Amino acid sequence: MKVLVVDDEKDIQTLFEQRFRKEIRDHSIEFAFAFSGEDALAYLNGHEHEAVLILSDINMPGMSGLELLGHIKQMYLKPPPVVMMITAYGDAENFNMAKQLGADDFLTKPVDFNLLKEKLKILG
Amino acid sequence: MVLEFILAIIIIRYLRSYLQKDGSLPKWDRKLIIALGIAIGLLVMSILIPRSKHIAILLADALLLYIMYVAYTTKEFQPLKPTIYAVLPYTIVSVVDALFVTISTKDFYGEWRGYFETAKVFTVIWMLAMWFITKRQRKAIETERIKALEKEKQYVITEALKSELEIQVAERTSALTLQKEELQHALDELKSTQAQLIQSEKMASLGELTAGIAHEIQNPLNFVNNFSEVNTELMGEMKAAIEKGDMDEVNAIANDIIANEQKINHHGKRADAIVKGMLQHSRSSGGQKEPTDINALADEYLRLAYHGLRAKDKSFNATMKTDFDESIGSIQVIPQDMGRVILNLITNAFYVVAEKKKPLTPDGKINLASKDYVPTVTVSTKKTGNKILISVKDNGNGIPAQVMDKIFQPFFTTKPTGQGTGLGLSMSYDIVTKGHGGELKVQTKESKGLPGEESGSEFTIQLPIQP
Numbered sequence: 386m387k388v389l390v391v392d393d394e395k396d397i398q399t400l401f402e403q404r405f406r407k408e409i410r411d412h413s414i415e416f417a418f419a420f421s422g423e424d425a426l427a428y429l430n431g432h433e434h435e436a437v438l439i440l441s442d443i444n445m446p447g448m449s450g451l452e453l454l455g456h457i458k459q460m461y462l463k464p465p466p467v468v469m470m471i472t473a474y475g476d477a478e479n480f481n482m483a484k485q486l487g488a489d490d491f492l493t494k495p496v497d498f499n500l501l502k503e504k505l506k507i508l509g
Numbered sequence: 510m511v512l513e514f515i516l517a518i519i520i521i522r523y524l525r526s527y528l529q530k531d532g533s534l535p536k537w538d539r540k541l542i543i544a545l546g547i548a549i550g551l552l553v554m555s556i557l558i559p560r561s562k563h564i565a566i567l568l569a570d571a572l573l574l575y576i577m578y579v580a581y582t583t584k585e586f587q588p589l590k591p592t593i594y595a596v597l598p599y600t601i602v603s604v605v606d607a608l609f610v611t612i613s614t615k616d617f618y619g620e621w622r623g624y625f626e627t628a629k630v631f632t633v634i635w636m637l638a639m640w641f642i643t644k645r646q647r648k649a650i651e652t653e654r655i656k657a658l659e660k661e662k663q664y665v666i667t668e669a670l671k672s673e674l675e676i677q678v679a680e681r682t683s684a685l686t687l688q689k690e691e692l693q694h695a696l697d698e699l700k701s702t703q704a705q706l707i708q709s710e711k712m713a714s715l716g717e718l719t720a721g722i723a724h725e726i727q728n729p730l731n732f733v734n735n736f737s738e739v740n741t742e743l744m745g746e747m748k749a750a751i752e753k754g755d756m757d758e759v760n761a762i763a764n765d766i767i768a769n770e771q772k773i774n775h776h777g778k779r780a781d782a783i784v785k786g787m788l789q790h791s792r793s794s795g796g797q798k799e800p801t802d803i804n805a806l807a808d809e810y811l812r813l814a815y816h817g818l819r820a821k822d823k824s825f826n827a828t829m830k831t832d833f834d835e836s837i838g839s840i841q842v843i844p845q846d847m848g849r850v851i852l853n854l855i856t857n858a859f860y861v862v863a864e865k866k867k868p869l870t871p872d873g874k875i876n877l878a879s880k881d882y883v884p885t886v887t888v889s890t891k892k893t894g895n896k897i898l899i900s901v902k903d904n905g906n907g908i909p910a911q912v913m914d915k916i917f918q919p920f921f922t923t924k925p926t927g928q929g930t931g932l933g934l935s936m937s938y939d940i941v942t943k944g945h946g947g948e949l950k951v952q953t954k955e956s957k958g959l960p961g962e963e964s965g966s967e968f969t970i971q972l973p974i975q976p
Contacts, residue, residue: 394732400736444724
């Protein structure tokens with residue numbers, strides 16, 4: 386399973402790689418990283434239908450996570466990739482907006498990795 | 510000759526009229542009427558009995574002399590002295606004449622009669638002359654007296670006016686003093702209000718920052734928590750690896766732990782710097798100039814302002830561009846004050862690009878300019894000669910020409926009521942010019958509300974480099 390993680394914080398890559406070291410080692414999950422909405426779109430264009438799950442932060446400079454979500458849901462109809470949005474705690478407005486735009490699931494910051502692993506298991 | 514009697518009658522009447530004017534007639538009236546009676550009696554006698562004519566003349570002369578004596582010696586009649594001088598010579602001549610007639614022989618008198626007649630004529634001329642002169646003098650005196658009276662009246666009026674004026678002046682003075690005190694009071698109140706406003710402007714900009722600060726702190730804190738959790742996990746794995754004796758794995762895990770600890774430390778410091786910056790921002794000014802990395806300061810406030818605005822308006826987004834001249838290094842500024850200026854310029858820039866991005870114009874029309882519009886805020890620094898330029902550029906709607914002159918005035922704001930204090934730019938201007946001896950300039954191109962057009966403003970802080 387291939388997961389694209391989108392966040393403007395570069396350390397998110399190290400964190401994911403450490404948290405999912407076992408999964409990466411036994412190749413049950415493969416990660417790709419993008420550090421802005423624009424990067425993410427460029428990756429998706431170059432690797433069509435590879436990423437099954439897109440995990441995106443909302444609050445990013447330039448193209449926001451919500452705009453990215455809108456683009457993804459317009460561009461990839463079949464099979465639709467699962468898009469999980471990461472929202473700041475208590476941010477109802479973004480949550481509702483993301484829901485309208487067709488987000489499949491939500492995670493709140495700080496990310497609970499055990500919960501995320503559970504969700505990935507179900508998807509896998 | 511009957512002139513003596515007529516003279517006596519005239520003088521008595523004259524005296525009476527004088528006394529009447531003077532107001533002391535009742536005291537003298539009886540005596541004067543008696544004298545008048547005598548004079549008339551003598552006149553009648555001299556007419557009825559021609560032989561007693563000279564005796565009557567003598568008696569009339571005596572009466573005249575007596576009156577003159579009384580008039581001369583009495584204080585009340587002092588002003589009448591000229592009259593006495595006028596009449597006296599004639600009376601004396603008349604007395605001498607009458608005595609001669611009565612005492613001397615007819616021949617002797619006949620010889621001298623001519624002289625007496627001549628003398629009498631002279632004394633009459635004297636009398637008339639004196640009378641004219643006195644009359645004229647009296648007139649002059651009278652006019653003087655009237656003038657003096659006028660003056661007196663005028664003086665009284667002037668005095669009354671003067672005292673009235675003095676009262677008015679006193680009233681005005683007390684009113685003015687009261688006003689002065691009121692104004693002083695108002696001025697004091699204004700000063701304290703100004704101080705409060707400046708403080709509230711600082712607090713307002715801190716408020717704008719709060720959400721940005723929360724976001725900026727939340728991210729490093731999440732990393733700190735996440736990496737420390739990872740390390741706990743890794744420690745468990747390391748223990749297992751040691752039990753297995755797999756030293757390669759132990760080493761690999763140890764390296765990861767070290768790297769993670771560095772990350773934890775890095776993000777901890779990041780949060781620390783943000784909190785310090787926030788404290789510095791809210792601190793009242795009076796700070797000292799110290800070597801400051803202007804690029805770092807501008808970058809920090811750019812991010813804080815961006816996240817602050819985003820926290821308020823979730824739909825807001827903008828492209829941030831930076832173009833820093835790394836050769837600047839550190840320059841001498843009061844960091845919290847200069848930070849406040851940069852923050853103010855950046856928040857203004859974000860505000861205007863957000864306005865332009867809105868689908869409707871403020872008057873409710875479809876905003877054509879918002880189509881394909883990419884809100885962009887650029888912060889750049891540059892070193893030129895002995896000056897540092899810090900520029901904040903937006904591609905918003907620009908500043909209308911009619912408000913250009915006002916933008917640095919206190920309390921001028923284009924934001925809706927309650928959203929801006931109107932003190933941001935005026936405070937910034939003071940900080941740059943008075944606090945740092947620099948200049949704050951603006952260049953703008955106003956939008957015509959069309960799609961794809963170029964418009965926007967650029968604020969430039971120009972600071973001298975101190976040796």
